[in-house]
Amino acid sequence: MILQDMIGSIALAGVSLVGLIFLVVISQAGKPADEAARTRAARAAGRLQGWVFAVLLLGFVGGSWATLRNLPIPVQDVELGADHVVEVVGGMWYWMISPDSVPAGSLVEFRVTSVDVNHGFALYGPEGRILAQTQAMPKYTNRLLVDLDTPGTYTVQCLEYCGIGHAPMKASFQVTAAGGN
Amino acid sequence: MASLVLYPDDERLPRAAGITLNFYLVTALVLFLAMMALGLGMRSSQAGWLGLPPDWFYRFLSLHGAGMVGTASLVTTAIMWFFLRKYVQLHLWAFVANYVLFIIGLWCIVLSVMAGSYAGLWTILYPLPVHSQGMWSREAGAIFMLGYLGIGMGQLLFYLDAAAGIIARYGNFSRALGLQWLFGGEIDQAHPKAVVASTGVLIANTLGLLAGTVALVMSLANAVYPSIELDPLLIKNLIYWFGHMYPNATIYMGCIAVYELLPRYTGKPFVMGRPFLWAWLATVLYVVLVFPHHLLMDFAQPRWLSVMGQLASWVGGFPVFVVTAYGALVNIHRSGIRWNMPARLLVLSMFGWMAGIVPAILDGTIAVNMVMHNTQWVPGHFHFYMLLGVLSMALAFMFHLVGQRHGQVPPDSGGDRGSLPVYLLGGLVFLFGFLGGGRTSVPRRMAQHIDAWTLTDRIGSIGAMLVVLAMLYFVVRLVIGLLRPVAQAAGDGDGLADAAR
Ligand code: HEM
Numbered sequence A: 001m002i003l004q005d006m007i008g009s010i011a012l013a014g015v016s017l018v019g020l021i022f023l024v025v026i027s028q029a030g031k032p033a034d035e036a037a038r039t040r041a042a043r044a045a046g047r048l049q050g051w052v053f054a055v056l057l058l059g060f061v062g063g064s065w066a067t068l069r070n071l072p073i074p075v076q077d078v079e080l081g082a083d084h085v086v087e088v089v090g091g092m093w094y095w096m097i098s099p100d101s102v103p104a105g106s107l108v109e110f111r112v113t114s115v116d117v118n119h120g121f122a123l124y125g126p127e128g129r130i131l132a133q134t135q136a137m138p139k140y141t142n143r144l145l146v147d148l149d150t151p152g153t154y155t156v157q158c159l160e161y162c163g164i165g166h167a168p169m170k171a172s173f174q175v176t177a178a179g180g181n
Numbered sequence B: 001m002a003s004l005v006l007y008p009d010d011e012r013l014p015r016a017a018g019i020t021l022n023f024y025l026v027t028a029l030v031l032f033l034a035m036m037a038l039g040l041g042m043r044s045s046q047a048g049w050l051g052l053p054p055d056w057f058y059r060f061l062s063l064h065g066a067g068m069v070g071t072a073s074l075v076t077t078a079i080m081w082f083f084l085r086k087y088v089q090l091h092l093w094a095f096v097a098n099y100v101l102f103i104i105g106l107w108c109i110v111l112s113v114m115a116g117s118y119a120g121l122w123t124i125l126y127p128l129p130v131h132s133q134g135m136w137s138r139e140a141g142a143i144f145m146l147g148y149l150g151i152g153m154g155q156l157l158f159y160l161d162a163a164a165g166i167i168a169r170y171g172n173f174s175r176a177l178g179l180q181w182l183f184g185g186e187i188d189q190a191h192p193k194a195v196v197a198s199t200g201v202l203i204a205n206t207l208g209l210l211a212g213t214v215a216l217v218m219s220l221a222n223a224v225y226p227s228i229e230l231d232p233l234l235i236k237n238l239i240y241w242f243g244h245m246y247p248n249a250t251i252y253m254g255c256i257a258v259y260e261l262l263p264r265y266t267g268k269p270f271v272m273g274r275p276f277l278w279a280w281l282a283t284v285l286y287v288v289l290v291f292p293h294h295l296l297m298d299f300a301q302p303r304w305l306s307v308m309g310q311l312a313s314w315v316g317g318f319p320v321f322v323v324t325a326y327g328a329l330v331n332i333h334r335s336g337i338r339w340n341m342p343a344r345l346l347v348l349s350m351f352g353w354m355a356g357i358v359p360a361i362l363d364g365t366i367a368v369n370m371v372m373h374n375t376q377w378v379p380g381h382f383h384f385y386m387l388l389g390v391l392s393m394a395l396a397f398m399f400h401l402v403g404q405r406h407g408q409v410p411p412d413s414g415g416d417r418g419s420l421p422v423y424l425l426g427g428l429v430f431l432f433g434f435l436g437g438g439r440t441s442v443p444r445r446m447a448q449h450i451d452a453w454t455l456t457d458r459i460g461s462i463g464a465m466l467v468v469l470a471m472l473y474f475v476v477r478l479v480i481g482l483l484r485p486v487a488q489a490a491g492d493g494d495g496l497a498d499a500a501r
């Protein structure tokens, strides 16, 4: 499943769940409880609060472990062992990318920097979704590792606002079929 | 403890204070509406229904971003002032000075955008404001930043006065935050939640404003003397520290209205337990540490900072889910709440805040940020808690005040009842337009969209139209309502309010 679709579904489920909780509580809001029921409800609410905390804590620990175990940010100051290194320079309002094509099935390191203001290097797959990104910053080089398996025409789109030429600031990047070229 | 009387006597303002408050509120309403109109213009333009030229799109975007965030801060500062002044001594001059400096700052921003063609966005990310490739001048960038300096100084002045008042009354911040009750001891239920929240927000936001001030002074120095070059990564950190804290502080200031007003409408006290105090302490700490989640895609940043950014973002969900929104829900549950405009809006604001956090926390996850950063997912989540959260808090507060001026009966006309669903429905459609755009990788901050992106743009635009319509009604209704003199309670104001229940 595409990562973005998964995230979209999780968000939709989460927002709906919150909405549902509100609807349930609102449907119960208009019926005032008597004193005894109030005391009981207050105690139940306290217990439930403990459970909510416990469940969230579990989610926090588990989720953090799962999402941070393989950090998608590579260590920046070591040899990354990529099959191909692509140098990327952003400027107002162009990309210089060399080489601008790699064979499919390679692990590619993009070394991204800028000559003027902040730009954003985003790699869109042939089907039009973002695969990975990193900032293109003056005076710094960000190194991004991407597995490129599917041949096709990829698009590099600027993703950090950089002035009037920001939206058209894009370029093509080819991933060629193995054996081709 | 916050009183359960709808309109207690200690909230009757002396004349000068009442006039100042009205200046704040009416200004905020007019600005909100104007900025929304710009927002609708931008969204329709992305949808292909309105052909804003790109330079105007980015000028509007700069104005909308700065204007909305500033206005949200203006109106929630009024909320904090209104309730905090009951417990500690605040000086009217500080409240007035903040307003005056805000207006001066606002005019700098408007001048810079309208006359100087500034379009470097509200984030003033170095070196763009002084490096536009001819679209605007260095001076325009500098004036925009000077405007920020004015607004920031006003806010700091207000916090300084509030800090002095709190210390005079409670001795130190620790006691004001109720830290003496963290591990034991009977919590004094008369200790105002407004004081806990105000203390927390003023500590955290003052740090953010100081970071912003340093960034501004450095950027201004560079604007005047280009030979002074800045470290782009350092200044990015400072800017996002401020840029995260300042808008988020509006939620915490606005939330004071929920603590104070919700129990009056539910008729049930909002109990302050130990979790509440822990939650506010956690909030002050995490909110200071969370800004690196804006730099997750800056790989040159030390990796531990990015990890900390993710962890802090996730931790940020706890105080809301486990304490604030939870407490509000408990307060509503089987309370026999009286549904009227303020009550509905208060409940809506809690929903907006809590629900908006879901996509926000997802985005604060490094692996997710890799594909969602700088897409429309981001305006999707922050509009969620700003529009349905903060703005609802502000509207609830104002509708409540209108009731005070109208026979001490909270508003609940047919028009009110009809416009709120339009606002909510339009809001959700507008928000899911953005979130859907993020899902399909539509970038944020773009004047021209390719055809594949316009579907969610159009959905969002339709929602935005509904929001603007509802807001137009709210603004007219509230401005008229606020400008009435406060009703003199005939004999017993509480009796009147009771009769209306
Ligand atoms: C009818 C209501 C609103 C509409 C139609 C609207 C529309 C928009 C649009 C189209 C954008 C640009 C999205 C993009 O990046 O592609 C935007 C950005 C933004 N909006 Fe709104 N908005 C509304 C309400 C609000 C409110 C209530 C707030 C805050 C209190 C707010 C704060 C912002 C901020 C901070 C930005 C980011 C500016 C930037 O990217 O530099 N907006 N809005």
Ligand SMILES: [Cu+2]
Pocket (backbone or CB within 6 Å): A118, A119, A120, A158, A159, A160, A161, A162, A163, A165, A166, A167, A169
């Ligand atoms: Cu750009």
